[in-house]
Amino acid sequence: MFGYTQAEAMGQSLDLIIPERLRGRHWEGYDKTMATGITRYGHDLLKVPAVDKDGKSMSIAFTVALLRGPDGKISGIVAIIRDETVRFQEERALRKRIAELEAQVSTAA
Numbered sequence: 120m121f122g123y124t125q126a127e128a129m130g131q132s133l134d135l136i137i138p139e140r141l142r143g144r145h146w147e148g149y150d151k152t153m154a155t156g157i158t159r160y161g162h163d164l165l166k167v168p169a170v171d172k173d174g175k176s177m178s179i180a181f182t183v184a185l186l187r188g189p190d191g192k193i194s195g196i197v198a199i200i201r202d203e204t205v206r207f208q209e210e211r212a213l214r215k216r217i218a219e220l221e222a223q224v225s226t227a228a
Contacts, residue, residue, distance in 0.1 A: 120202050122172030136169045138176070149196070156193050158183060166203060178207035 121128075121136050128135060137145050152158045160183050169179045181200040188194040 120171075120200070121169070121177075127172075136171070136179075138168050138170050141168065152185070152196065153193055156185065158185060158196075161185070166207075177202060177204045179203055 123135065133145070134142055162182075164180050164182055166178065166180045169177050171177055179200050180203045181198045183196055183198045185193050186195040186197055
């Protein structure tokens with residue numbers, strides 16, 4: 120989905136796909152989740168920007184689950200991710216068109 124081979128991605132930081140401007144916020148949230156064992160995103164679909172191997176912007180949606188060891192402590196996080204780029208672009212175009220039509224109606228009234 121992001122254009123990396125398994126060999127290129129394995130063992131690398133998620134910074135591979137996180138836009139630079141969002142990395143601080145991402146890691147702050149990650150560290151807090153790992154320390155507290157609580158995430159706001161365990162049940163909600165999170166939609167965020169990402170970047171592919173070529174640096175091209177994309178929109179992704181994902182849910183996360185916390186992985187716990189036998190002692191109940193968090194050992195990691197798993198995410199189910201899907202590419203929402205086309206859907207995001209279509210929704211943005213529809214919102215723009217609605218705004219244009221509403222502007223036309225308000226100026227005609």
